[in-house]
Each structure stands twice: as C-alpha cells, then as structure tokens.
Amino acid sequence: MKNSxxxxxxxxxxxxxxTSRPEHxxxxxxxxxxxxxxxxxxxxxxxxxxxxxxxxxxxxxFDPHHDGGAHGVNGLSWLLSDHKCHxxxxxxxxxxxxxxxxxxxxxxxxxxxxxxxxxxxxxxxxKLKPSDARQLAAYxxxxxxxxxxxxx
Numbered sequence: 670m671k672n673s674x675x676x677x678x679x680x681x682x683x684x685x686x687x688t689s690r691p692e693h694x695x696x697x698x699x700x701x702x703x704x705x706x707x708x709x710x711x712x713x714x715x716x717x718x719x720x721x722x723x724x725x726x727x728x729x730x731f732d733p734h735h736d737g738g739a740h741g742v743n744g745l746s747w748l749l750s751d752h753k754c755h756x757x758x759x760x761x762x763x764x765x766x767x768x769x770x771x772x773x774x775x776x777x778x779x780x781x782x783x784x785x786x787x788x789x790x791x792x793x794x795x796k797l798k799p800s801d802a803r804q805l806a807a808y809x810x811x812x813x814x815x816x817x818x819x820x821x
C-alpha cells in the first residue's frame with residue numbers, strides 16, 4: 670500500500686488466497702512490512718527515482734545471493750517485470766530488495782549496510798529492511814511461490 674505523504678513509509682503485504690470453497694474464495698493478509706519505493710518522489714514515471722506505477726507485476730525470479738555489484742542490488746532479491754507508467758514511460762530493472770552483501774549479510778558501509786529510515790529510499794524499487802526481506806523469503810517454504818505483485 671503506497672503512502673503518498675511519505676513513499677519510504679509504505680507497506681508491502683503478503684496476501685494468501687483461500688479457495689477451499691470455490692463459491693466463496695477470499696484473500697487474507699499473511700504478513701506485512703514497512704517498505705519504501707523510490708527516492709521520495711510520487712512521480713511513477715520518473716525513472717530511477719519515482720515509486721512504482723500502480724498495476725500488476727510478474728515476479729520473474731527470486732535470487733538469495735544476487736550480485737549487482739558495488740552500486741546494484743545485492744543479497745535477497747525478487748526481480749519484477751518491466752512496467753509502463755500512465756504516460757507510457759517504461760520502468761525497468763525493478764526489484765524487491767534490501768541493503769546487504771551478495772551473501773545476505775550486512776556490510777560495513779553503504780550500500781551494503783542498513784542504517785535506518787533513510788535506507789528505505791531506492792532508485793524506484795521496493796525496499797525492505799534486511800530482517801523483513803529474510804522474513805518474506807522464509808514464506809517461500811510455507812506458501813506457493815508467489816508469481817504476482819499488485820501495486821496500489
């Protein structure tokens with residue numbers, strides 16, 4: 670759930686679906702975490718700064734040891750599909766991630782160390798603190814592999 674007053678204080682929710690009674694399926698929140706998206710801009714068309722455009726994304730890959738290099742995404746990551754914002758601008762290289770080393774551990778300096786609230790800002794991705802990213806990843810053992818992300 671996006672927070673227009675403070676994009677770095679938004680919410681990521683893991684939602685389950687119960688279809689045991691096909692005539693009455695329902696969804697429920699399994700867990701939720703504070704999440705940031707973008708550098709503080711609510712302009713979803715602003716590449717590498719704005720929050721994610723509303724819509725449905727495909728979760729294309731999960732990588733527990735992503736190595737994006739010195740200025741890239743490292744550690745736990747979920748790669749999201751590209752997405753066009755309302756004016757047609759294509760947003761690419763979108764992830765759910767944190768700040769960590771490729772091993773998943775905390776580094777000694779930026780961008781590998783989580784220091785607090787300012788670290789919820791990103792270049793347009795969804796960003797979680799490391800412990801929350803680990804909790805989200807742990808749900809992969811309990812729930813079917815997620816395939817979609819809904820942003821609103």
